[in-house]
Amino acid sequence: MKHIDLSKKVVEMIGVTKKFGDLTANDAIGLTVHQGEIHALLGENGAGKSTLMNVLYGIYTPTKGQIRINGSPVEISSPSVAISQGIGMVHQHFMLVKPFTVTENIILGKETAGCFGKINMNQAAKDVSKISEKYGLQVDPLAKVQDITVGMEQRVEILKALYRGAQTLILDEPTAVLTPQEIKDLTRIIKNLTAEGKSIILITHKLKEIKESADYCTIIRRGKHIGTVQVDQVDEQQLASMMVGRTVNFKVDKQNGAKGGPVLEISGLHVKDNRGLPALKGLDLCVRAGEIIGVAGVDGNGQSELIEAVTGLRPIESGSVSIQGKQINNLTPRQIHGRRVSTIPEDRQLRGMISEFSIAENMILENYYKPPFSKKGFSQTAPIKENAQTLIQRFDVRPDDPDYRAGALSGGNQQKMIIARQIANNPDLLIAAQPTRGLDVGAIEYVHKALMAQRNEGKAVLLISLELDEIINLSDTIAIIYEGRIIGLLQNGDADEKKIGLMMAGHVN
Amino acid sequence: MSIKAKLTNWSNSAKRYLDNTFVFTLIAIFIGLITGAIILAFAGFNPFESYWAMAVGIFSKPKYIIYTIIKATPIIITGYSVAFAFRTGLFNIGAEGQFIVGGIVAALAGYFLHLPPVIHAMVAFALAVGAAAAWGAAAGYLKARFGVHEVISTIMLNWIALYLSNYLVMSPAVKRAESEATHKILATARIDLFGVWKVSEQGMAWRMENRFFHDLLKPDINIGIIVAILLGVMIFLILKKTTLGYELRAVGFNKDAAENGGINVNRSFMSSMAIAGGLAGAAGALQVLGVSLECVNLSNMEGYGFDGIAVALIGGNTPAGCFLSGLLFGALKYGGGKLQSMMGAPREIISIVIGTILFFTAMPKLIRYFTSRINQKREEK
Numbered sequence: 091m092k093h094i095d096l097s098k099k100v101v102e103m104i105g106v107t108k109k110f111g112d113l114t115a116n117d118a119i120g121l122t123v124h125q126g127e128i129h130a131l132l133g134e135n136g137a138g139k140s141t142l143m144n145v146l147y148g149i150y151t152p153t154k155g156q157i158r159i160n161g162s163p164v165e166i167s168s169p170s171v172a173i174s175q176g177i178g179m180v181h182q183h184f185m186l187v188k189p190f191t192v193t194e195n196i197i198l199g200k201e202t203a204g205c206f207g208k209i210n211m212n213q214a215a216k217d218v219s220k221i222s223e224k225y226g227l228q229v230d231p232l233a234k235v236q237d238i239t240v241g242m243e244q245r246v247e248i249l250k251a252l253y254r255g256a257q258t259l260i261l262d263e264p265t266a267v268l269t270p271q272e273i274k275d276l277t278r279i280i281k282n283l284t285a286e287g288k289s290i291i292l293i294t295h296k297l298k299e300i301k302e303s304a305d306y307c308t309i310i311r312r313g314k315h316i317g318t319v320q321v322d323q324v325d326e327q328q329l330a331s332m333m334v335g336r337t338v339n340f341k342v343d344k345q346n347g348a349k350g351g352p353v354l355e356i357s358g359l360h361v362k363d364n365r366g367l368p369a370l371k372g373l374d375l376c377v378r379a380g381e382i383i384g385v386a387g388v389d390g391n392g393q394s395e396l397i398e399a400v401t402g403l404r405p406i407e408s409g410s411v412s413i414q415g416k417q418i419n420n421l422t423p424r425q426i427h428g429r430r431v432s433t434i435p436e437d438r439q440l441r442g443m444i445s446e447f448s449i450a451e452n453m454i455l456e457n458y459y460k461p462p463f464s465k466k467g468f469s470q471t472a473p474i475k476e477n478a479q480t481l482i483q484r485f486d487v488r489p490d491d492p493d494y495r496a497g498a499l500s501g502g503n504q505q506k507m508i509i510a511r512q513i514a515n516n517p518d519l520l521i522a523a524q525p526t527r528g529l530d531v532g533a534i535e536y537v538h539k540a541l542m543a544q545r546n547e548g549k550a551v552l553l554i555s556l557e558l559d560e561i562i563n564l565s566d567t568i569a570i571i572y573e574g575r576i577i578g579l580l581q582n583g584d585a586d587e588k589k590i591g592l593m594m595a596g597h598v599n
Numbered sequence: 600m601s602i603k604a605k606l607t608n609w610s611n612s613a614k615r616y617l618d619n620t621f622v623f624t625l626i627a628i629f630i631g632l633i634t635g636a637i638i639l640a641f642a643g644f645n646p647f648e649s650y651w652a653m654a655v656g657i658f659s660k661p662k663y664i665i666y667t668i669i670k671a672t673p674i675i676i677t678g679y680s681v682a683f684a685f686r687t688g689l690f691n692i693g694a695e696g697q698f699i700v701g702g703i704v705a706a707l708a709g710y711f712l713h714l715p716p717v718i719h720a721m722v723a724f725a726l727a728v729g730a731a732a733a734w735g736a737a738a739g740y741l742k743a744r745f746g747v748h749e750v751i752s753t754i755m756l757n758w759i760a761l762y763l764s765n766y767l768v769m770s771p772a773v774k775r776a777e778s779e780a781t782h783k784i785l786a787t788a789r790i791d792l793f794g795v796w797k798v799s800e801q802g803m804a805w806r807m808e809n810r811f812f813h814d815l816l817k818p819d820i821n822i823g824i825i826v827a828i829l830l831g832v833m834i835f836l837i838l839k840k841t842t843l844g845y846e847l848r849a850v851g852f853n854k855d856a857a858e859n860g861g862i863n864v865n866r867s868f869m870s871s872m873a874i875a876g877g878l879a880g881a882a883g884a885l886q887v888l889g890v891s892l893e894c895v896n897l898s899n900m901e902g903y904g905f906d907g908i909a910v911a912l913i914g915g916n917t918p919a920g921c922f923l924s925g926l927l928f929g930a931l932k933y934g935g936g937k938l939q940s941m942m943g944a945p946r947e948i949i950s951i952v953i954g955t956i957l958f959f960t961a962m963p964k965l966i967r968y969f970t971s972r973i974n975q976k977r978e979e980k
Contacts, residue, residue, distance in 0.1 A: 403858065424861030433859070441859040446852040451845070455860035458849075464842040 093126035093284045100125050100258050100289050106155035115141040119315040126284045130292045130304035132333050134530030138313040139293050143260050147179045148172040178251025179260040184243050188236040192229050193218050196250045221252050226282045241272035258289045269388050270591035277303050297326040334532045350379030353519045353550035359409035361399045369395035371574040382551040384565030388594050392574040393554050397523050401433050402426040427456055432517035436524045442508040445497025450478035452496045453511050485510035502533030520544050523554045572596045620915050631956030644944045656937025657930050665818040671929025672823040676882035677907025678921035684875040685916050688851030693753025694879035695904025696760030701731040701880025703764040705887040706894040709784025719787035727884035728877045735876015736869050743865030768896045779896040790889045791821040821889030831918035847871050913960050
C-alpha cells in the first residue's frame with residue numbers, strides 16, 4: 091500500500107443513483123479512489139457493478155448523485171468526456187480491430203497525422219514502445235492483433251487507455267480469459283501501474299484476486315452499497331458473505347464413490363473448426379461412471395469442438411466416440427440425447443435456452459415432441475406446466491412462475507433452469523461446459539453441489555472449464571487439453587495449480 | 600384519493616398503456632394520416648375535405664365496404680405468409696412469387712379440370728396451395744442445403760415465377776384468343792357468390808326489382824374473406840398449440856439452442872417456408888377463383904406479396920394484427936382511388952400515408968422517446 095496517496099482523491103462518486111424505469115440499479119452508492127490505489131468492486135451478477143462503472147465511464151448518466159475527478163465536480167456525459175478526464179476502461183470483451191497491428195489499434199482515433207493525412211507509423215510505434223516499457227507491458231508494436239495471444243490483447247487494451255492519458259483504469263473482469271501465468275503477469279502490471287501513480291478499479295467476483303492485489307474493496311449487493319473494506323483486514327469468507335448476504339460454503343463434499351465402467355470413450359478424435367482447420371488432432375479420453383473428469387486448458391485449444399463433436403453438433407473427421415460401448419459418431423443431437431447424454435452448454439444463452447420462451451417451454455426443449463407434452467401433434471399445456479412446476483421447486487428456480495420469460499431470469503437462475511432440464515433427463519453422461527461462467531458465488535456453490543450429486547449417484551460427468559479452481563475442486567481426474575489433444579492426466583491428489591498451469595501452456599515434463 | 604394521487608395513478612396507467620404495441624401502431628397510423636394531411640394541404644387540397652371524401656368513399660355504402668374487403672383479402676393472407684415466416688426466423692420476400700404460382704395453378708386447374716361444383720374449387724385451391732408451398736420450400740431447401748440466404752433466393756424465385764407464369768399464360772394451349780390472359784375458369788371452380796346468377800337474365804330481372812341488392816351485388820363478392828379468417832385461426836393454432844409450432848418458434852428465436860435441443864433446424868426451415876409459401880399461394884388462388892377468374896400476362900409484379908410485408912410489419916406479425924392491418928391497407932388503397940376521383944387529388948398521397956405509417960411502425964423506439972419526453976415534462980411540472 092506504499093504507493094497510495096491518501097491526500098489525492100482521483101475519483102469520487104457520491105450518492106450515485108441510477109434508475110431504469112422502476113428498477114434501481116444503483117442506490118446511492120459512494121466510491122472513493124485515491125491515487126495509486128487498487129480498488130476492487132465486488133458484487134454478484136446483476137448487483138450493479140457494471141452499471142456503476144458505466145456511469146463513471148459516461149455510458150449512462152446518473153439519475154442522482156455527483157462525480158468528482160481530482161476534487162472538482164464533473165458531468166460525464168459520454169465516454170469521450172470520461173477519457174478527457176483521465177478515465178480509461180478495458181472491457182471484458184476486447185474492442186480491437188483484428189487485422190490492424192498493435193500500434194494501429196492503440197493510436198486508433200488519436201492518430202497524429204502529417205501532411206496529406208499521412209500517419210507517421212514509425213513515430214507512433216516508438217511512442218507505444220516507450221509507454222509499454224515504462225509500465226512493463228510487453229507487446230510487439232508491429233504484430234497484427236489477430237496473431238497475438240489473449241493476454242497480449244489485454245495489454246494492448248491497457249496501452250490504448252494509457253495512450254489516451256488515463257490516470258484511472260477500470261478493468262472489467264480482466265482475468266476471465268487468462269491462464270494462471272498470464273494472471274500473474276497482469277497482477278504484476280497492475281502493481282507497476284500503481285507504482286507510477288495510476289489508480290485501478292477492478293471489477294471482479296473472484297475473491298482470491300482481490301486478496302492478492304487490491305488495497306480496498308467496495309461491495310455492492312442488489313444495487314446497494316454494502317461497505318468498503320481494507321482488503322488486508324478481511325478474509326475471503328467475509329468478503330463472500332458480504333457479497334451474497336449469507337455465509338457461503340466453498341468446499342464441496344466429495345464422497346469416495348466407487349467408479350464404474352467406462353461411459354464415454356473417445357479415441358483418436360479428429361475434428362475441424364469453423365474455418366476448416368484441424369481443432370482436435372487425435373484426442374483420447376475416457377470418462378467412467380461415478381467420476382468427474384475435468385478438462386483444463388486455455389480457451390481455444392479445442393474445448394468447444396470437443397463438446398460439439400460429442401453432442402452431435404460438429405462432424406467428426408476420424409476417430410471414434412462411444413457411449414456405453416456403442417459408437418455415436420455423427421449421430422444427430424436428438425439421437426445422442428436418446429443415448430442418455432445430457433449437456434449443459436458452454437454458452438447458455440446461445441445454446442442452452444430460448445430467451446423468448448417461458449420457463450415451462452424451456453424445460454421441455456429436448457422432450458417437447460414426446461408424450462405427455464405432445465399428443466397427436468398438439469402441445470399439452472397442463473403437463474408442460476406441471477413439469478415446470480416440479481423442476482422449479484426441485485432446483486429452486488426463482489421466480490417460481492412457469493410462465494416467466496426465461497430471458498428475464500438472472501444468469502444463475504437461467505443456469506439452474508438448464509441444469510434442472512438436463513438432470514431431469516436422467517443421463518448416463520452429463521457434459522458440463524463452463525457451468526459456472528458468469529455466475530456469482532451463491533449460484534456457483536449450487537451448481538457445484540448439483541454436479542457432485544450426479545457423480546455420487548454414479549453418473550459419468552465430463553466437466554470442461556476455464557476456471558482452474560473449479561476443475562481442481564470438483565474433478566477426480568484432471569485432463570489437460572492443449573492444441574487439440576489431451577497431453578496429460580493428473581489424479582486430483584497430485585495436481586497443483588502451478589503444475590496444471592505449465593501443462594496448459596504446453597509444457598509436459 | 601387525493602387529486603394528486605389520482606393524477607399519478609392516471610399517469611401510471613397511461614404509461615403502461617403507451618407500452619402497448621397496439622397503441623404504438625395506432626399512433627403510427629395517426630402520424631401517417633397527419634403527414635398525408637400536411638402534404639395534401641401543401642398541394643392545395645383541403646385535408647379535411649379530402650379525408651372526408653375518402654371516409655365517405657369507403658364507408659357510405661355497403662357496396663364500398665365490400666370493395667374494401669375484396670381489396671384487403673389477398674394482402675391479409677400474404678401478410679400471414681410473411682408474418683409466419685418471420686415468427687420462425689425467416690424473411691419471406693417471396694410471397695409475391697408464391698402468390699403468382701398459386702394464381703396460375705388455380706387458373707389452369709380451374710379451366711382444364713372438369714369436376715363438380717365446390718369440389719372443383721377445392722381441388723383447384725389445394726393444387727395451387729401445394730404448388731406454392733413447394734415454391735416456398737424451394738427457398739427453404741436452398742437455405743438448408745447450400746446456405747443461400749432466403750432473402751436472395753426468394754427474390755430470384757419471384758422473377759422466375761413471374762416469367763414462368765407469363766410463359767404459361769401466353770402459350771397457345773392456355774391463352775384465350777384475342778387476349779393476353781388465360782381462359783376464364785369454369786363456373787364449377789368459382790368461389791364468388793351468385794357470380795353466374797347475378798349476370799343471368801333471371802338474375803338481372805330480380806336485381807332490377809331489388810335496387811338495394813342490385814347495388815350490393817356489383818362487387819365480386821366471394822368467400823375469400825372467410826377463408827382468410829379460417830387461415831388466421833389456423834396459423835394461430837399452429838404456432839401456439841402444436842408441437843410443430845413449438846419447433847418452428849424455437850428455431851425462429853434461437854436456432855443454435857434449438858439445434859442443441861435436438862430439433863432438425865434444416866427441416867424446420869423447409870416446413871416454415873412451405874407453410875409461408877402455401878399461404879401466399881392461397882391468396883393467389885382466392886384472387887383467381889373469386890375475383891379475376893383468369894391470369895393475365897403481367898408486365899410487372901402486382902405487389903400483393905410486397906404489400907404483405909408491410910401488412911405483416913404493421914400487424915406486429917400476429918394473425919389478428921395482419922387481419923386488421925390488411926383491412927386498413929385495403930381501405931386506404933380503395934379510398935385512395937376515391938381521393939383522386941372525387942377531389943382530384945393524386946392517389947399517390949395514399950402511398951405517402953402508407954409509407955409514413957410503416958416508417959413509424961418500424962420505429963417504436965422513436966415514439967417511445969417522444970412519449971417519455973412528454974411524460975418527463977409532465978412530471979417536471
